[in-house]
Amino acid sequence: MNCSHTKGLSYFQMYWYRQRPGEGMKQVALTTPNSKSEYSGDFSEDKYPTVKTDAESGSFTVKKVEAGDSGMYFCASAGDTAMKLIGYVNVQSVTLESPLEKHFNVSGDGRKEAHLHLLRLTINMITLLIQVATLPLWVTGLSQTDKVHQTPTEILKRPEDKVQFSCSHNVPNYYMILWYQQSAQNTALKLIGYVRFTSPMVEDSFKERFNVSGDGAADKMAYLHIPKLREAEDSAVYFCAASDAQCFTIPSLLYKNPL
Numbered sequence: 575m576n577c578s579h580t581k582g583l584s585y586f587q588m589y590w591y592r593q594r595p596g597e598g599m600k601q602v603a604l605t606t607p608n609s610k611s612e613y614s615g616d617f618s619e620d621k622y623p624t625v626k627t628d629a630e631s632g633s634f635t636v637k638k639v640e641a642g643d644s645g646m647y648f649c650a651s652a653g654d655t656a657m658k659l660i661g662y663v664n665v666q667s668v669t670l671e672s673p674l675e676k677h678f679n680v681s682g683d684g685r686k687e688a689h690l691h692l693l694r695l696t697i698n699m700i701t702l703l704i705q706v707a708t709l710p711l712w713v714t715g716l717s718q719t720d721k722v723h724q725t726p727t728e729i730l731k732r733p734e735d736k737v738q739f740s741c742s743h744n745v746p747n748y749y750m751i752l753w754y755q756q757s758a759q760n761t762a763l764k765l766i767g768y769v770r771f772t773s774p775m776v777e778d779s780f781k782e783r784f785n786v787s788g789d790g791a792a793d794k795m796a797y798l799h800i801p802k803l804r805e806a807e808d809s810a811v812y813f814c815a816a817s818d819a820q821c822f823t824i825p826s827l828l829y830k831n832p833l
Contacts, residue, residue: 577649578631585651586629590622594645602647605632663688724814732803739798741814750817751796753786757810766812769796783808790816 579585587606593599604612605626613619626632630651636643661670663684670680682688722743741751752768767776767786774786783804788796800808 575634575647575649576631577634577651579651580630581651583629587652588626588632589650589652590624590634591648591650592645593648594642597645599648603634660690722814722816735803737800737803739812739814741796741798741816742794743816744792745816746792748792748816748818749790751788751790752815752817753784753798754813754815755780755810756813757807763813766798 577588577590587604589604590602591599592602601614602617602622603614603624605624607626607628609626611619611624611626613622621637623635623637624632632649634647634649636647659671660678661668661675661680663669663680663682665684666682668680670678679691680688681691722741724739724741726739739753741753743751750768750770753766754763755766756763764779765777766780766784767774769775769786769788769790771791772789774788776784776786783800783802785799785801786797787799788794790796796814798812798814
């Protein structure tokens with residue numbers, strides 16, 4: 575598996591994660607350019623070798639694939655994780671860093687007890703982190719050239735903003751693109767809707783806030799639209815997946831969310 579980003583050279587760390595069906599996401603490895611990868615828990619380089627020679631790309635391999643390796647694999651990039659100084663109390667003298675003094679205050683006595691205060695928290699200061707990823711293609715026997723592409727990879731938005739995601743694939747006999755949501759409150763994937771050929775369908779529970787459009791065919795583009803973001807409800811990971819357009823009497827029943 576290959577991963578790349580365009581955030582710049584300061585985002586030099588790359589994390590790899592695995593999520594098995596019904597389980598939470600687990601970190602497999604942390605990679606940095608031309609350095610030995612750091613593996614978590616029982617994960618090892620023998621099973622999951624990585625390659626990272628530059629800041630903006632990397633690769634991840636699963637060797638000797640077996641049933642226990644089934645799942646979704648994710649990558650994420652990160653930059654400098656150094657802490658930022660907000661301010662300090664020296665005896666009873668308070669100092670705040672200028673970029674943060676509008677949002678924070680400190681008080682107290684450095685010899686005894688000091689306090690950090692968050693000032694004027696308003697709805698305009700709240701942002702929503704929207705992450706996206708791609709699901710494996712839902713069929714066995716696919717070659718490594720069969721891919722699903724989704725953009726953008728990460729969005730930071732405020733409530734009331736609008737968002738559009740794009741998804742495409744290059745599998746000739748696939749004519750359907752499906753969209754899913756995975757929230758922090760509920761890690762189960764929820765079907766938002768899909769585009770079958772050029773016919774859109776949105777699940778009842780999402781119809782008021784989401785819509786889908788486009789074409790599910792190879793080398794075309796399908797879209798997920800969120801016209802107006804809600805505070806916490808829409809902060810989630812969004813997935814797209816490609817599938818063949820199966821023929822059945824009631825199309826929506828095959829992909830319905832459980833009641």
